[in-house]
Amino acid sequence: MVPINEIKSKAMPLPLPNIDTDQIIPKQFLKRIERTGYGDFLFYDWRYNLDVPDSVTPNADFVLNKPEYQGAQILIAERNFGCGSSREHAAWAINQFGFLAVIAPTFADIFFSNAGKNGIILVRLDDEQVKTLMDRSIKNPDHIITVNLEHQTVTDDAGFKATFEIDPFRKFCLLNGYDDIGLTLRHIEDLDKFEEKHNNEFWSAPKLATK
Amino acid sequence: MSTPKTLFEKVWQQHLVAEPAGEPPLLYIDLQLVHEVTSPQAFEGLRIAGRKLRRPDRHIATVDHNVPTTSVEDRLHIVDQIASKQVQALRTNCADFGIEFFDVQDASQGIVHMIGPELGATKPGMTIVCGDSHTSTHGAFGAMAFGIGTSEVEHVMATQTLPQSKPKTFRITVDGELPFGVTAKDIILDIIGKIGTDGATGYAIEYAGSAIRALSMEGRMTVCNMSIEAGARAGMIAPDETTFEYLKGRRFSPQGDAWEQAVAHWRTLPTDEGATFDREMHIDAATLAPAVTWGTSPGMHATIDGKVPSLDDARSDADRKSFAKAYEYMDLQPGMPMEQITIDTVFLGSCTNGRIEDLRAAAAVVKGHHIAAKIRAMVVPGSQQVKRQAEEEGLDAIFKTAGFEWREPGCSMCLGMNPDILQPGERCASTSNRNFEGRQGRGGRTHLVSPEMAAAAAITGHFTDIRKWKSAELNLATKQMLAEGGSL
Ligand code: SF4
Numbered sequence: 001m002v003p004i005n006e007i008k009s010k011a012m013p014l015p016l017p018n019i020d021t022d023q024i025i026p027k028q029f030l031k032r033i034e035r036t037g038y039g040d041f042l043f044y045d046w047r048y049n050l051d052v053p054d055s056v057t058p059n060a061d062f063v064l065n066k067p068e069y070q071g072a073q074i075l076i077a078e079r080n081f082g083c084g085s086s087r088e089h090a091a092w093a094i095n096q097f098g099f100l101a102v103i104a105p106t107f108a109d110i111f112f113s114n115a116g117k118n119g120i121i122l123v124r125l126d127d128e129q130v131k132t133l134m135d136r137s138i139k140n141p142d143h144i145i146t147v148n149l150e151h152q153t154v155t156d157d158a159g160f161k162a163t164f165e166i167d168p169f170r171k172f173c174l175l176n177g178y179d180d181i182g183l184t185l186r187h188i189e190d191l192d193k194f195e196e197k198h199n200n201e202f203w204s205a206p207k208l209a210t211k
Numbered sequence: 212m213s214t215p216k217t218l219f220e221k222v223w224q225q226h227l228v229a230e231p232a233g234e235p236p237l238l239y240i241d242l243q244l245v246h247e248v249t250s251p252q253a254f255e256g257l258r259i260a261g262r263k264l265r266r267p268d269r270h271i272a273t274v275d276h277n278v279p280t281t282s283v284e285d286r287l288h289i290v291d292q293i294a295s296k297q298v299q300a301l302r303t304n305c306a307d308f309g310i311e312f313f314d315v316q317d318a319s320q321g322i323v324h325m326i327g328p329e330l331g332a333t334k335p336g337m338t339i340v341c342g343d344s345h346t347s348t349h350g351a352f353g354a355m356a357f358g359i360g361t362s363e364v365e366h367v368m369a370t371q372t373l374p375q376s377k378p379k380t381f382r383i384t385v386d387g388e389l390p391f392g393v394t395a396k397d398i399i400l401d402i403i404g405k406i407g408t409d410g411a412t413g414y415a416i417e418y419a420g421s422a423i424r425a426l427s428m429e430g431r432m433t434v435c436n437m438s439i440e441a442g443a444r445a446g447m448i449a450p451d452e453t454t455f456e457y458l459k460g461r462r463f464s465p466q467g468d469a470w471e472q473a474v475a476h477w478r479t480l481p482t483d484e485g486a487t488f489d490r491e492m493h494i495d496a497a498t499l500a501p502a503v504t505w506g507t508s509p510g511m512h513a514t515i516d517g518k519v520p521s522l523d524d525a526r527s528d529a530d531r532k533s534f535a536k537a538y539e540y541m542d543l544q545p546g547m548p549m550e551q552i553t554i555d556t557v558f559l560g561s562c563t564n565g566r567i568e569d570l571r572a573a574a575a576v577v578k579g580h581h582i583a584a585k586i587r588a589m590v591v592p593g594s595q596q597v598k599r600q601a602e603e604e605g606l607d608a609i610f611k612t613a614g615f616e617w618r619e620p621g622c623s624m625c626l627g628m629n630p631d632i633l634q635p636g637e638r639c640a641s642t643s644n645r646n647f648e649g650r651q652g653r654g655g656r657t658h659l660v661s662p663e664m665a666a667a668a669a670i671t672g673h674f675t676d677i678r679k680w681k682s683a684e685l686n687l688a689t690k691q692m693l694a695e696g697g698s699l
Contacts, residue, residue: 031293033251033300035259088362117362169233180362181262181369187237190229191372194239201225203473206242206269206332207311207463 001119003177007100007147009073012063013137019077020084021111025093038089039096064097068141076134077104079127082111091118101147103154105130116170117180121149123164132160149175215483218449219380219415222355222480226338228372235374241337243367245272245310246323247301248628249342253365254304264368267309271332274298275322278315279630280591280618286315294629308368319462321594321620324348324562328432329596331461335450335477340367345562345644347438351431352458353450353480355415358439378444379489381411382482384420387496392678394572395430396564396642396661398422399437400502400512401494408510412442414490417482422496423448428457429568436563437644440509449481503549503674504646504659506537511646513549515664515676521545540648541656542636549674552658556639557588557669558651559615559662561625564642565593567600569662574606576666576680582614583672589616589631591623615669627652640668 029041047064048056058065075094081104082090091114094102101121115122125133136143136158146155149171154162173183184191198204216224228237250272257264264270277294279285289295298315305312313320319330324345327333335353340346342364349356363373385398403410416438423431431448438446455474458464465473500514511534513520519538522545525531538545543552559565559573570590582588590610592598598620601607607617624631625643633639633655642665646657660668667675 031297033255033297035252035255088360114362179260180374181260181366183234184237184366184370184372184374187229187231190237191239191370194228195371198239201476202465202469203334203476204225204241204337206271206334206337 001174001177001179001182004100004119004121004174005149007073007121008144009100010069010071010142011074011076011103011133011137011145012069012072012099013134014063014075014077015134015138017078018080018083021082021087021090022084024082024090025087027087030087030089035092036096038093039098042093042097066141071098073098073100074145074147075099075102076130076137077102078130079105081107082115083108088114088118091115091120095120103130103133103145103147116173119174119177119179121147121166121174123147123154125154125162125164129154129160129162136160215486217380217382217482217486217488218353218417218447218480219355219445220486222336222338222353222447223377225336226355235376237372238338238375239372240340240367241269242327242332242339243270243364244323244327244339244341244343244346245270245301245305245364246276246341246343247274247297248276249361249364250304251297251300252361253342253368254300254308256362256365257308257368260369262369264308264310266371267311269371270310270368271313271327271330272301272305272310273313273317273320273323273326274301274315275320275620276622276626276628278619278621280621280623281630283316283619286619291630318595318599321592321596322562322565322622324432324436325565325593325597325620328352328428328457329461329594331458331464334458334464334473335454336480340364340373344439345436347443347446348432348436348562350435350438350445350447351428352454353447353477355445355447356435357445378415379413380417381414381443381490381492382417382419382488383492383494385418385422385494385496386420387422388425389422389496389499390678392501392663392676392680393496393499394501394661394663395426395433396659397499397502398494398496399434399440400504400509400659401499402492403437403441403510404502404512405494406441406492408440408508409442411438414443415445415447416441416443417447417449417488419449419482420494420496422494424451424453426453427568428453429566432566433563433569437509440644450477451481501661501664501677502659503552503664504657505541505543505549505552506534507540507646507648508533508537509644509646509659511537512659515549515674515678517549519543519545519547519549550676551673553638553673554640554658554668555585555587555637556633557582557586557615557665558591558624558631558639558641558643559589559665560591560593560618560623561641561643562593562622563644564662565591565597565620567597569642570597570601570606571604573662573666574609576663576677577613577615577670578609580613580670582669586614586669586672587616588614588669589618589624591618591631592620594620613670624651626650627655633657640665640674
């Protein structure tokens, strides 16, 4: 994972509650064997006109397709973002589309942990604060918002300032760009030492047939 | 003397790599089993990050979920392009990362939870993971085994460890003798019914007691397999002579001196006298009866001489709601006697009941009979080894003569991810483990039962009390098979 601290960007407003992972990425994409390329399928059913078979055209009304919001690295949504199935593909799709932070009043549990594992800062603000930012981004697509992870703040040029909570361990991981594997590898000395001893405990080897 | 420990506690402690402050403990993983569906992104993750697979010798892979079971030809040329691509991806990934791979027609191919034990790769005291929730099966050997997600699969590939919060312990003691016609499947269904499908969430279960000890390894695997259906992280059974007998001489089992030393270690694993559990439950085996699920979760079952429960039997409002929904989906009326439910399809197989002993038990019921009119019945051995053994014992002939289809090994109709699926409205007596809506195909209706009960239902066309199954006849068939060289 890439270390992440300050995100200064315009924001894409998605003023809906309960956006579930099936909307974020529909189940037909779970059969893919790749880890990448999910950005193209983010919000698939909303993003494309699917009524005409065999002709997938972008739905010009959907915010993701509006030219003025291109390049936004922050997504703003309402309550309970990421509910539904546990698919990690939802976090992959959001991240691979280019979002580095999502601002909402609440997030679903499993999505919350999946996002953390995939380099996305989830910013929980209260309803009022989210509404303020949402309105400003709707009115002015070029409205710039700054999310600072180290200081746990969200600010803009129009005087908005809020702080947010984040689990210290998750914050540490995001700031340092540690994915869970990177984190475990901090214990590589312990691991090497353990493994050296454990290798001799042949009862634990799946395939070693003799000693 | 050190403080008495549970089996779980011993295995846990022997695998602790680190216990960093403020983080979950890091656990060493002895074996990761890999299959085609949950592994491709994990391999790609390694490639993207430029990481190596740390211990290829601690991985084995096979294909099971996607492979057709109709014929060898269909397996070698899979028509479904997505399935075919997943199988091919696993082939390439195993070659690239040096993992031993048991391909579609390999003599050791089979459902991933069948082949670990068959090869002797699954052994007591190990930690075992797989990107599949029924990994708990391997706990039957006194291993700590649990299912994981794709990111975790990658994590194990890269580090051979997993950060894991420690589950609580739960001992379920089943004492006494199982009545005639009652099987391991009925034990575990009874447990799930009693504690609920989330009753063991956050726990590692140890199954103990004389009824568990009396089970064969196959029966123990059936019990541990469905631990996850009660929400448990893992299910374990202490290793004993039955375990050692099963493992001796298998391909990956230790040999010679190493075997003796391994057994000596394994004997230290069972829970010490006086060790305490966070939770305990006792069941009297003599009170159990053959179970049939009627609803859309494994906890929704009745005994074969019982009825579809009424709303008044529901324990909570949430249960009442799911009962109502299940009546509708399953097209059943409350109060309907279980024996009157007629079926269209019989599926004998899966990692729950696709083992040789299961097929023998079903064959003993079927022998000398023919399946009822309009019934579609299939036997899908869980592995190539089971298939070969069954054919050597002539079980395939018994099934075929009775009108069953005899298939190639794989997950088949357990999950409807390959061509074997139920049609909407079709009703199936199934020896698998999940009766969720749509599990065996959209609109399909699943009733979970033991292999014996599935076999009897195939013959009569409706659920039938195996305890009344022309017992004399059944005993005769059993004796005959024993005389013919099968062992029961
Ligand atoms: S047989 Fe069924 S439960 Fe077992 S691994 Fe295959 S799909 Fe999963």
